[in-house]
Amino acid sequence: QSALTQPRSVSGSPGQSVTISCTGTSSDVGGYGYVSWYRQHPGKAPQLMIYDVGKRPSGVPDRFSGSKSGNTASLTISGLQTEDEAEYYCCSYAGSYTSVFGAGTKVTVL
Amino acid sequence: EVQLVESGGGLVQPGGSLRLSCAASGFTFSRQWMTWIRQAPGKGPEWVANIYLDGSRKYYVDSVRGRFTVSRDNARNLLYLQMNNLRAEDTALYYCARDLGPSGWYRGWFDPWGQGTLVTVSS
Numbered sequence: 001q002s003a004l005t006q007p008r009s010v011s012g013s014p015g016q017s018v019t020i021s022c023t024g025t026s027s028d029v030g031g032y033g034y035v036s037w038y039r040q041h042p043g044k045a046p047q048l049m050i051y052d053v054g055k056r057p058s059g060v061p062d063r064f065s066g067s068k069s070g071n072t073a074s075l076t077i078s079g080l081q082t083e084d085e086a087e088y089y090c091c092s093y094a095g096s097y098t099s100v101f102g103a104g105t106k107v108t109v110l
Numbered sequence: 111e112v113q114l115v116e117s118g119g120g121l122v123q124p125g126g127s128l129r130l131s132c133a134a135s136g137f138t139f140s141r142q143w144m145t146w147i148r149q150a151p152g153k154g155p156e157w158v159a160n161i162y163l164d165g166s167r168k169y170y171v172d173s174v175r176g177r178f179t180v181s182r183d184n185a186r187n188l189l190y191l192q193m194n195n196l197r198a199e200d201t202a203l204y205y206c207a208r209d210l211g212p213s214g215w216y217r218g219w220f221d222p223w224g225q226g227t228l229v230t231v232s233s
Contacts (some may be wrong), residue, residue, distance in 0.1 A: 001171060001172060003154065012192060023149040034217045034218055034219070035220065036219045036220070038155075038220075045205060045222075045223040045224065045226060046155060046205075046220075046223055047221075047222075047223075048210075048219065048220060048221035048222075049221035051217070051221075052217070052219065053211060057221060072112055089154055089155060091155075091157075091220070092218070093216075093217060093218045094218075096169065097160060097167070097169040097216050098157060098160075098169055098171070099145075099157040099160075099218035100157060101147075101154050101155045101156060102154060103153075103154045105157055
């Protein structure tokens with residue numbers, strides 16, 4: 001049950017795109033298609049942004065997209081906005097009805 | 111509106127116990143897996159435990175197995191986490207969350223999360 005690997009930080013200017021990677025193993029990300037992504041603003045609870053690798057819950061802008069290749073999942077934010085500045089976490093099913101999170105990526109809007 | 115409200119956190123000495131509660135509303139509680147997730151100060155979330163629809167199946171992260179017990183009361187739409195033999199490393203904000211898996215399938219897609227209840231283990 002080791003944490004998934006994410007870059008500590010990424011940054012971009014308003015309107016640009018940023019991509020956050022999430023690397024696991026064949027026992028989690030690579031073995032299952034049950035990856036989700038969460039955005040957390042300071043002092044707030046995490047909010048689901050992407051589930052089932054690339055699906056968006058109702059109300060999440062289509063600027064957010066997800067994908068997966070092998071043991072690595074990715075979240076892309078297109079048309080970066082100031083409200084997107086936050087911490088982002090990936091999460092994967094890890095078998096035996098358990099899940100594992102990434103350590104988080106700080107997105108900074110320059 | 112789907113809502114989850116945690117309570118029961120507080121300051122406890124190492125070796126002590128606490129019971130957390132999570133009150134659910136706005137959805138059919140008995141039809142969803144429920145999960146406890148914790149987040150230590152300045153750290154990422156950590157999956158802690160989950161429980162099947164009728165409470166017959168429960169799963170735990172290795173670090174809490176044998177010390178924590180998850181349970182639910184479907185008649186009252188309540189989720190619980192009994193925490194015994196608490197350690198300093200259990201200090202965290204504890205969230206409950208609904209799993210979005212369809213028809214009783216666990217997927218680890220958490221929405222929504224409650225606001226969290228803070229557990230501090232210190233002498």
